[in-house]
Amino acid sequence: MKVLMKGNEAIGEAAIRAGCDAYFGYPITPQTEVLEYMSRRMPKLGRAFVQAESELGAINMVYGAACTGTRVMTTTSSPGYSLMQEAVSYIALSFVPCVIVNIMRGGPGLGNIQPAQGDYFQMTKGGGHGDYHLLVLAPATVQEMVDLIVEAFDLADKYRQPVTVIADGLIGQIMEPVAFPELKAPQRPERPWALTGAKGREKNIITSLYLGAERLEQENIRLQATIRQIEENEVRYTEYMMEGAELVVVAYGTAGRIVQTAVKQAREEGIAVGLFRPISMFPFPYARLKEIASTAQQILVVELSAGQMIEDVRLASCDQLPISFFGKMGGVVPLPDDVLAEIKKLVK
Amino acid sequence: MHEEVIISGFGGQGALFAGQLLTYTGMDEGWHVTWIPSYGPEMRGGTAHCIVILSDDTIGSPIIRQPSVCVVMNPPSMEKYEPLVKPGGLLVANSTLVRARSSRDDIETVYIPANELAAELGNVKMANVVLLGAMLGTREILPIESVKRTLDEHIPERRKQIIEPNKRALERGVQYVREV
Amino acid sequence: MTQEAELVFSRPESLSDVVTHYCPGCIHGIVHRLIAEVMDELGIRERTIGIAPVGCSVLAYNYFECDFAEAAHGRAPAMATGMKRVEPDLTIFTYQGDGDLASIGTNEVIHAAARGENITTIFINNAVYGMTGGQMAPTTLPGMVTTSSPYGRDVKTQGYPVRVCELLSQLDGAAYIVRRTAYKPAEVRKLRRAIKTAFQVQMAGLGFSLVEVVSNCPTNWGMTPKESLKFVEERMVDYYPLGDFRVKDEVKDLR
Numbered sequence: 001m002k003v004l005m006k007g008n009e010a011i012g013e014a015a016i017r018a019g020c021d022a023y024f025g026y027p028i029t030p031q032t033e034v035l036e037y038m039s040r041r042m043p044k045l046g047r048a049f050v051q052a053e054s055e056l057g058a059i060n061m062v063y064g065a066a067c068t069g070t071r072v073m074t075t076t077s078s079p080g081y082s083l084m085q086e087a088v089s090y091i092a093l094s095f096v097p098c099v100i101v102n103i104m105r106g107g108p109g110l111g112n113i114q115p116a117q118g119d120y121f122q123m124t125k126g127g128g129h130g131d132y133h134l135l136v137l138a139p140a141t142v143q144e145m146v147d148l149i150v151e152a153f154d155l156a157d158k159y160r161q162p163v164t165v166i167a168d169g170l171i172g173q174i175m176e177p178v179a180f181p182e183l184k185a186p187q188r189p190e191r192p193w194a195l196t197g198a199k200g201r202e203k204n205i206i207t208s209l210y211l212g213a214e215r216l217e218q219e220n221i222r223l224q225a226t227i228r229q230i231e232e233n234e235v236r237y238t239e240y241m242m243e244g245a246e247l248v249v250v251a252y253g254t255a256g257r258i259v260q261t262a263v264k265q266a267r268e269e270g271i272a273v274g275l276f277r278p279i280s281m282f283p284f285p286y287a288r289l290k291e292i293a294s295t296a297q298q299i300l301v302v303e304l305s306a307g308q309m310i311e312d313v314r315l316a317s318c319d320q321l322p323i324s325f326f327g328k329m330g331g332v333v334p335l336p337d338d339v340l341a342e343i344k345k346l347v348k
Numbered sequence: 349m350h351e352e353v354i355i356s357g358f359g360g361q362g363a364l365f366a367g368q369l370l371t372y373t374g375m376d377e378g379w380h381v382t383w384i385p386s387y388g389p390e391m392r393g394g395t396a397h398c399i400v401i402l403s404d405d406t407i408g409s410p411i412i413r414q415p416s417v418c419v420v421m422n423p424p425s426m427e428k429y430e431p432l433v434k435p436g437g438l439l440v441a442n443s444t445l446v447r448a449r450s451s452r453d454d455i456e457t458v459y460i461p462a463n464e465l466a467a468e469l470g471n472v473k474m475a476n477v478v479l480l481g482a483m484l485g486t487r488e489i490l491p492i493e494s495v496k497r498t499l500d501e502h503i504p505e506r507r508k509q510i511i512e513p514n515k516r517a518l519e520r521g522v523q524y525v526r527e528v
Numbered sequence: 529m530t531q532e533a534e535l536v537f538s539r540p541e542s543l544s545d546v547v548t549h550y551c552p553g554c555i556h557g558i559v560h561r562l563i564a565e566v567m568d569e570l571g572i573r574e575r576t577i578g579i580a581p582v583g584c585s586v587l588a589y590n591y592f593e594c595d596f597a598e599a600a601h602g603r604a605p606a607m608a609t610g611m612k613r614v615e616p617d618l619t620i621f622t623y624q625g626d627g628d629l630a631s632i633g634t635n636e637v638i639h640a641a642a643r644g645e646n647i648t649t650i651f652i653n654n655a656v657y658g659m660t661g662g663q664m665a666p667t668t669l670p671g672m673v674t675t676s677s678p679y680g681r682d683v684k685t686q687g688y689p690v691r692v693c694e695l696l697s698q699l700d701g702a703a704y705i706v707r708r709t710a711y712k713p714a715e716v717r718k719l720r721r722a723i724k725t726a727f728q729v730q731m732a733g734l735g736f737s738l739v740e741v742v743s744n745c746p747t748n749w750g751m752t753p754k755e756s757l758k759f760v761e762e763r764m765v766d767y768y769p770l771g772d773f774r775v776k777d778e779v780k781d782l783r
Contacts, residue, residue: 002375004368004371004372004375004381004383021614022610022613022614024610030387048613048614050609050610050613050643052606052609052639053606053635053636053638053639054635056603056606056635056636057603057606057609057635057636057639058606060599060600060603060606060607060610060636061606061607061609061610061613062610063599063600063603063606063607063610064579064597064606064607064608064609064610064611064612065610065611065613065614066610067577067597067607067610067611068577068611068614068615068618070614070615072610072614086600086603087600087603090600094597113387169387170384170410170411173384173385173387174382174383174384174410175368175371175382175383175384176381176382176383177375177380177381195577195595195596195597195611196595196615196618197574197575197576197577197594197595197618198573198574198593198594198595199574199575200574203592203593203594203595203596204595204596205589205590205595205596205597205598206596206597206598207580207589207596207597207598208598209586209587209598257407257408257409257410258408258409258411259408260408260409261407261408261409262408262409263408264408333411335409335411335412335413336408336409336412337413
């Protein structure tokens with residue numbers, strides 16, 4: 001049974017269905033509806049909801065709840081995610097699971113609230129201090145958002161790491177039909193590492209402080225091993241009209257949707273073009289894109305930024321074929337026509 | 349089917365609601381649908397618009413430049429969207445507020461005094477649904493009866509009292525364009 | 529009396545059997561022991577989570593036999609909020625110094641108190657950043673020399689000290705806000721009672737509780753331990769008067 005739902009509200013409902021037991025957040029456009037939705041739903045289900053004093057507060061509440069082994073989520077938008085970076089770095093080395101959603105907006109600075117993908121580097125290359133990468137999932141539709149949020153909780157538990165989901169105001173504000181999984185009660189599976197009171201066992205400590213260099217190196221090796229596992233297991237992407245594509249357009253999230261329409265129009269005009277849409281931005285689908293680069297004639301990267309993902313596309317393809325870029329910044333969203341014109345320029 | 353609809357008016361005129369009504373109906377009729385509003389500061393007192401796409405295929409971009417159907421509820425919307433309607437498309441204008449007339453001969457146009465008609469029915473705020481009726485009465489991209497069913501099924505309990513008046517507003521819009 | 533005599537000679541179960549890294553003469557050791565004694569007395573060691581700050585007590589988790597987390601600088605009250613909201617039956621306490629709580633973490637502690645979070649904060653005020661080597665703290669006394677106020681704290685350019693208890697006592701969510709010290713045995717006993725009350729306030733669900741401990745730092749004050757205690761008695765307590773700043777009526781009923 002599908003219901004028509006706004007992307008932001010669907011994020012909240014998906015988390016609830018996945019057994020999210022605690023939500024902490026702070027208002028920031030264009031994702032505030034998640035906070036509002038959770039403020040309505042969570043208390044009625046007997047689950048925790050706090051509107052924090054800041055994003056710093058929110059993410060540290062997440063950190064605290066995560067230490068107890070609870071399924072916990074926060075949502076924010078670009079400037080808020082910047083503010084959270086300190087704790088995110090702590091959480092990564094502390095090996096506790098949580099889900100963080102960044103509904104990106106135009107930047108840098110206060111920027112604006114329009115759709116943008118300028119946080120790609122921050123999201124995929126670490127963001128906070130120290131050596132780490134987080135799993136980053138980028139849905140393009142409300143249904144995909146719901147599916148990935150549900151999965152994000154499982155992945156966070158599996159790797160004991162924060163899992164991030166990125167989108168922008170367009171996916172936050174859009175209404176689409178969506179199906180939800182059954183409601184799951186909050187679960188606390190056996191988590192021997194969690195802080196639950198040292199009853200009948202040695203005390204547990206959750207920290208990211210290791211004063212000895214060798215000891216800290218060990219923890220880093222462990223973290224990197226987790227990241228390698230994530231790289232091995234969690235690559236996700238989708239392909240659209242890729243049969244015989246001479247020009248491959250690479251785009252994700254909102255840009256991916258827009259390109260999809262442009263590709264369809266181009267195909268109707270007989271242009272051999274396809275869309276490759278990464279869904280896991282970290283781990284980036286290097287291997288598949290490398291294969292594609294060996295058969296395609298050229299690549300066009302479309303992003304709502306000055307060009308950030310393009311660096312990963314170049315890495316994947318080893319610059320073996322021409323790669324062009326079409327992007328808009330500051331919250332300007334290109335229309336399918338604009339992308340189509342770009343495609344035609346390249347294949348003429 | 350593939351229709352790209354823009355509904356635009358002042359904030360508070362109900363452009364977004366009319367779009368949602370269309371979207372719910374499209375979903376219940378089994379089409380792929382998207383609804384996306386303008387959002388942000390422009391919500392506060394300025395113009396508000398939404399884009400509704402109804403399609404028999406999965407929908408890529410939810411935003412478009414040239415609507416196949418456009419409902420304009422106020423002069424700024426007329427000025428902005430009239431030139432953008434796709435050739436062969438439909439423009440429905442609320443002539444109570446929109447004085448201008450389209451000079452294009454490649455689109456179909458409907459002018460309907462929606463505020464007056466809604467006021468006659470007892471509530472000027474229903475002009476949005478009168479316009480929706482006029483739109484569907486001209487091009488029945490979705491059956492009127494289905495829109496009525498949407499009102500029955502998707503209006504929350506606490507707002508039940510608006511269902512019947514809105515059905516009458518819808519019918520009034522249909523009736524107006526059939527008479528003209 | 530027999531029982532007290534026993535406590536003097538035995539290590540509380542909640543206190544780890546390890547050598548701490550604290551400097552000789554530092555009051556941290558006393559406060560740690562008092563918290564451990566209270567945990568033992570209330571029988572809550574197995575249902576308590578402590579949160580260590582950034583500062584000298586950053587390694588506090590090595591000294592208690594309960595579950596522990598290490599927070600980012602100043603964020604312990606937010607972390608405690610997250611824990612308490614999902615584990616309301618556990619006792620959650622933060623242990624924070626003046627740089628952590630009264631400077632970088634003012635936002636977190638003020639809002640935790642304002643929300644009336646059922647958590648307990650033990651606040652160690654020794655007027656200096658100890659771990660980084662003796663810089664000026666938000667609670668450094670006017671005229672006091674530190675490595676970053678080498679000419680003495682000049683209130684014209686470096687502002688006035690922050691009195692945390694007075695500040696927090698204005699908040700309706702705060703149930704128990706008191707200031708104690710530990711420079712002599714009688715004060716230590718009063719401090720112990722306050723810590724116990726603070727935990728009881730939390731266990732009774734009455735709201736936010738905080739015990740400030742006016743403390744010392746012989747190393748960075750450049751004093752012998754004895755001199756430092758005299759400085760606490762004569763100068764610190766003068767600026768930071770001991771007492772109860774906010775005690776909700778229901779707290780009085782606890783006793």
